[in-house]
Amino acid sequence: MSNPVPPRQKPEQPWRSEGAPEPAPTPPPKRRPPGGWGGLVLAALVVYLLANLVLSFFGDGDEPTISYTEFSKQVDSGNVSKIYSKGDSIQGQLKKEQKDPDGGDSYTKFTTQRPEFADDKLWSDLTEHDVTVTAEPVVQERSFLSNLLISLAPMLLLVVLWILIARRMASGMGGAGGMLGRKQPPKPVELEPGKKRTTFADVAGIDEVEGELNDVVDFLKNPDDYRAMGARMPGGVLLAGPPGTGKTLLARAVAGEAGVPFFSASASEFIEMIVGVGASRVRELFAEARKVAPAIVFIDEIDTIGRARGGGSGMGGHDEREQTLNQILTEMDGFSGSEGVVVIAATNRADILDPALTRPGRFDRVVSVSPPDRSGREAILKIHTRAIPLADGVDLAQVARTTPGMTGADLANLANEAALLAVKRKQRQVTQSDLSEALEKVQLGAERPLVMPDDERRRTAYHESGHALLGMLQPGADPVRKITIVPRGRALGVTLSTPDADKYAYTEEYLRGRIIGALGGMAAEHVVYGVVTTGAENDLEQVSNIARGMVARWGMSERVGRLSALPNDAQQAYGLAAAPGTLDTIDGEMRRIVDECYESACRQLRDHRERLDALAAALLRNETLEEAEAYRVAGAPRLGKEA
Ligand SMILES: Nc1ncnc2c1ncn2[C@@H]1O[C@H](COP(=O)(O)OP(=O)(O)OP(=O)(O)O)[C@@H](O)[C@H]1O
Ligand SMILES: [Zn+2]
Numbered sequence: 001m002s003n004p005v006p007p008r009q010k011p012e013q014p015w016r017s018e019g020a021p022e023p024a025p026t027p028p029p030k031r032r033p034p035g036g037w038g039g040l041v042l043a044a045l046v047v048y049l050l051a052n053l054v055l056s057f058f059g060d061g062d063e064p065t066i067s068y069t070e071f072s073k074q075v076d077s078g079n080v081s082k083i084y085s086k087g088d089s090i091q092g093q094l095k096k097e098q099k100d101p102d103g104g105d106s107y108t109k110f111t112t113q114r115p116e117f118a119d120d121k122l123w124s125d126l127t128e129h130d131v132t133v134t135a136e137p138v139v140q141e142r143s144f145l146s147n148l149l150i151s152l153a154p155m156l157l158l159v160v161l162w163i164l165i166a167r168r169m170a171s172g173m174g175g176a177g178g179m180l181g182r183k184q185p186p187k188p189v190e191l192e193p194g195k196k197r198t199t200f201a202d203v204a205g206i207d208e209v210e211g212e213l214n215d216v217v218d219f220l221k222n223p224d225d226y227r228a229m230g231a232r233m234p235g236g237v238l239l240a241g242p243p244g245t246g247k248t249l250l251a252r253a254v255a256g257e258a259g260v261p262f263f264s265a266s267a268s269e270f271i272e273m274i275v276g277v278g279a280s281r282v283r284e285l286f287a288e289a290r291k292v293a294p295a296i297v298f299i300d301e302i303d304t305i306g307r308a309r310g311g312g313s314g315m316g317g318h319d320e321r322e323q324t325l326n327q328i329l330t331e332m333d334g335f336s337g338s339e340g341v342v343v344i345a346a347t348n349r350a351d352i353l354d355p356a357l358t359r360p361g362r363f364d365r366v367v368s369v370s371p372p373d374r375s376g377r378e379a380i381l382k383i384h385t386r387a388i389p390l391a392d393g394v395d396l397a398q399v400a401r402t403t404p405g406m407t408g409a410d411l412a413n414l415a416n417e418a419a420l421l422a423v424k425r426k427q428r429q430v431t432q433s434d435l436s437e438a439l440e441k442v443q444l445g446a447e448r449p450l451v452m453p454d455d456e457r458r459r460t461a462y463h464e465s466g467h468a469l470l471g472m473l474q475p476g477a478d479p480v481r482k483i484t485i486v487p488r489g490r491a492l493g494v495t496l497s498t499p500d501a502d503k504y505a506y507t508e509e510y511l512r513g514r515i516i517g518a519l520g521g522m523a524a525e526h527v528v529y530g531v532v533t534t535g536a537e538n539d540l541e542q543v544s545n546i547a548r549g550m551v552a553r554w555g556m557s558e559r560v561g562r563l564s565a566l567p568n569d570a571q572q573a574y575g576l577a578a579a580p581g582t583l584d585t586i587d588g589e590m591r592r593i594v595d596e597c598y599e600s601a602c603r604q605l606r607d608h609r610e611r612l613d614a615l616a617a618a619l620l621r622n623e624t625l626e627e628a629e630a631y632r633v634a635g636a637p638r639l640g641k642e643a
Pocket of ligand 1: 202203204205206242243244245246247248249250300346347348380383407408409410412
């Protein structure tokens with residue numbers, strides 16, 4: 001019946017490939033530890049050193065360090081029950097809990113350090129107050145053997161390193177992969193004839209993104225056509241979006257659609273290894289891909305090596321990251337695309353990426369992948385229940401309605417949990433109540449809240465409806481194309497308006513309309529809730545820019561007059577600034593315009609409150625409204641060019 005999937009496992013190979021032809025049969029590998037004996041010894045050493053490090057940290061738990069003065073006081077007041085000393089450092093336990101003098105939590109366990117010059121009568125104080133004393137000598141005696149080992153360790157390490165380096169040189173650039181991992185080249189996994197490859201049919205809810213990747217598929221299918229035209233593919237595609245939105249799935253589907261091999265690696269795996277390996281791993285990976293091109297190379301978590309320089313500390317050290325990254329960029333610069341290897345990378349953190357990555361010829365196409373909206377969720381649920389027998393009356397649309405904010409991975413997990421529940425209950429089919437119970441379980445077990453609180457969704461719906469409705473009502477404004485309360489990046493919602501045709505000059509009426517539309521989110525919150533939240537920062541930035549332009553550059557204010565009141569860049573370079581009086585006037589005029597617009601925005605929303613309510617309700621229901629639907633719900637005529 002159902003086919004529950006086991007939990008995701010981390011594969012051991014440094015990268016995986018699928019669908020590539022099997023290479024000529026190689027003799028069965030000799031049994032030896034991965035990476036050879038050198039690697040084994042090295043690994044043992046590393047483990048030993050790490051263990052020591054961990055142990056040395058472990059000792060001093062989290063009891064607060066108190067001053068020796070405080071300690072003496074506690075002894076004198078008879079509040080110390082026992083101590084343990086090693087040389088002059090003392091750990092102890094209090095009878096009664098004490099307030100931390102530094103304002104931390106109260107404590108009963110503590111550590112302190114007795115100054116070497118202390119000439120108090122600690123011993124007699126302790127015995128007088130009945131403190132149990134345990135002590136240990138400072139210098140631990142070690143056996144001869146362990147002393148020897150410890151003093152030899154650095155030497156050993158050097159020898160092992162030397163051997164490894166020598167081997168690496170001997171086997172040429174390709175052979176560097178095997179320090180800790182495998183030594184033989186990656187073995188592409190032959191596609192089992194019975195196993196269906198991932199295609200776009202396995203992906204749902206992100207149709208726009210699929211559309212963007214169609215030409216990549218086309219290129220991979222017919223590289224010769226492109227070559228004949230001398231056309232170049234974009235260097236690489238970067239999929240940016242929150243975890244679990246299907247980035248990996250999508251990359252795999254592109255390979256499946258095109259029928260080409262798929263190589264995947266996680267950038268963090270490149271640099272988790274010992275220094276110096278990342279770059280050669282990359283080289284090998286691309287070499288393999290080129291052998292079977294056209295192919296796709298997928299690099300997950302590219303941000304772990306591609307974060308902007310100087311931003312935070314990554315794994316594996318700075319140089320290692322940079323070298324690995326540079327290698328990837330070199331490989332990408334290296335193909336003219338005609339070699340037929342397309343690189344798809346994924347990240348959850350497009351905001352911290354090194355700009356070098358998105359330069360032309362590299363990941364010059366950034367496609368953002370968002371969590372699905374209601375209908376997308378329903379489609380995803382359909383996909384993930386394909387193999388699950390559903391009882392009559394199971395309503396996936398209803399499940400989709402109750403799961404706003406959940407990603408494809410969350411939904412796949414939900415379907416799987418429901419199937420597991422049904423198996424446990426010895427049912428033959430999954431019922432609606434299995435699904436709701438699974439939902440509860442999935443939400444409780446989640447580290448992050450999967451679902452935005454209702455009141456926040458409602459507020460967002462009103463905010464976006466405010467933008468949209470005012471956008472529809474201003475004569476000459478750009479038509480509203482799409483409204484959504486599916487969070488994207490840092491925005492809780494988005495209202496998109498674009499002109500019917502390119503515009504080169506703007507009227508004052510149009511600009512005021514833009515300001516009114518941008519203030520619409522705030523105004524709606526004001527009208528509906530009486531208070532305004534912080535969600536309007538970007539809106540206000542936009543408003544200020546337009547208002548400043550109107551007043552100071554485009555001569556739309558009587559008081560400032562028809563002159564360009566702010567110095568342009570060239571004038572600024574000569575140290576020219578606006579006169580202080582002028583700045584005040586500009587400021588005053590900007591305020592006047594924005595205040596007028598805000599009043600107008602609130603007035604219009606009050607006048608059309610029922611339209612605002614209708615839009616917000618539709619958004620809460622559907623999460624996304626396309627142009628036609630939005631105008632219909634708002635009952636607003638589509639102004640501007642006849643649609
Ligand atoms: N849009 C979708 N349609 C169908 N299934 C999806 C979708 N998104 C995610 N899934 C399911 O969730 C699983 C995990 O998604 P995937 O690993 O592709 O997400 P990701 O965006 O790459 O996440 P991460 O950033 O954590 O790597 C997929 O294998 C698939 O089963
Ligand atoms: Zn807004």
